[in-house]
Amino acid sequence: MVRDPRQRAATPVTPHYLVMTASESAHRGLGVTAGLDAGLARELANRCEQLGYQSVWSNDEPAAGGLDTLAEFAAATQKIQLGVGVLPLHRYQPAEIAAEVERLGIDPARLWLGIGSGALSPQIDVLRRAVAELRTLLPETTRVVVAAMRPRLCGLGGAIADGVLLNWMPPGQAAEARQWVREAAAKHGRAAPVVASYVRVAFGPKASLRLREEEVFYRTINEGHRKHFAAMDVPVGSVGIAASQRSDVVDALAPYHSALDLPIVRVLADVDPDSLNSVVDAAAPHLS
Numbered sequence: 001m002v003r004d005p006r007q008r009a010a011t012p013v014t015p016h017y018l019v020m021t022a023s024e025s026a027h028r029g030l031g032v033t034a035g036l037d038a039g040l041a042r043e044l045a046n047r048c049e050q051l052g053y054q055s056v057w058s059n060d061e062p063a064a065g066g067l068d069t070l071a072e073f074a075a076a077t078q079k080i081q082l083g084v085g086v087l088p089l090h091r092y093q094p095a096e097i098a099a100e101v102e103r104l105g106i107d108p109a110r111l112w113l114g115i116g117s118g119a120l121s122p123q124i125d126v127l128r129r130a131v132a133e134l135r136t137l138l139p140e141t142t143r144v145v146v147a148a149m150r151p152r153l154c155g156l157g158g159a160i161a162d163g164v165l166l167n168w169m170p171p172g173q174a175a176e177a178r179q180w181v182r183e184a185a186a187k188h189g190r191a192a193p194v195v196a197s198y199v200r201v202a203f204g205p206k207a208s209l210r211l212r213e214e215e216v217f218y219r220t221i222n223e224g225h226r227k228h229f230a231a232m233d234v235p236v237g238s239v240g241i242a243a244s245q246r247s248d249v250v251d252a253l254a255p256y257h258s259a260l261d262l263p264i265v266r267v268l269a270d271v272d273p274d275s276l277n278s279v280v281d282a283a284a285p286h287l288s
Contacts, residue, residue: 028283029057060087169239246282
């Protein structure tokens with residue numbers, strides 16, 4: 001059904017998935033790299049659902065589609081939310097995204113569909129057009145999420161999106177970015193979208209080295225990331241969590257819960273069940 005893309009953006013109501021009871025206030029997601037073996041992806045998603053994670057996320061890689069990984073997550077779970085963050089618009093057209101969602105049979109009521117401008121510019125115009133088009137192509141229950149790191153894109157997300165996905169921010173900067181989103185939403189007379197962020201988590205031996213190496217790589221991966229880290233001016237290896245005990249992980253996540261609506265634990269681990277599960281368990285909302 002074709003919908004008016006202005007309808008949801010102009011309606012100042014609190015989305016059902018943002019309403020939390022006191023016991024649900026510590027919502028937490030978990031994110032991994034796309035392309036996991038199907039069996040491993042299903043086991044991981046099922047474990048996350050059992051341990052109380054609110055959502056499970058995949059990024060998207062040129063050689064491994066994020067939506068394909070989400071389809072594996074969906075096949076092994078019933079209620080956990082499914083997020084892809086993000087599909088770059090220089091590789092995906094909105095019509096192609098909608099067709100893939102339908103082909104894979106991903107439940108739109110569980111889907112958080114993250115998009116980013118990728119290599120396209122100007123970023124604002126590209127994302128605004130894509131969000132509007134996706135609104136007409138996807139069921140209304142699908143949440144459209146915009147990737148953002150700096151003020152203008154946070155403002156755009158606040159104005160038009162169901163969610164904003166931040167990246168590579170300590171809690172203080174994440175709280176500031178959430179304020180940019182909320183101010184833009186208020187200006188446009190709409191409820192503030194969910195503000196989420198990947199939080200890199202490494203656990204066990206050499207956790208600090210793993211986190212540092214990941215951050216060093218991303219600091220110069222492109223001009224946008226270079227400018228982002230330069231603007232934050234924080235020490236290398238400080239953006240994320242490296243720990244050897246579960247209690248330290250939980251304590252380090254607490255400031256992110258204060259700064260964000262949804263911290264997403266971005267797993268830094270080898271791609272095998274023991275390594276992945278060690279981080280899943282260490283950051284779990286409810287460890288049995």
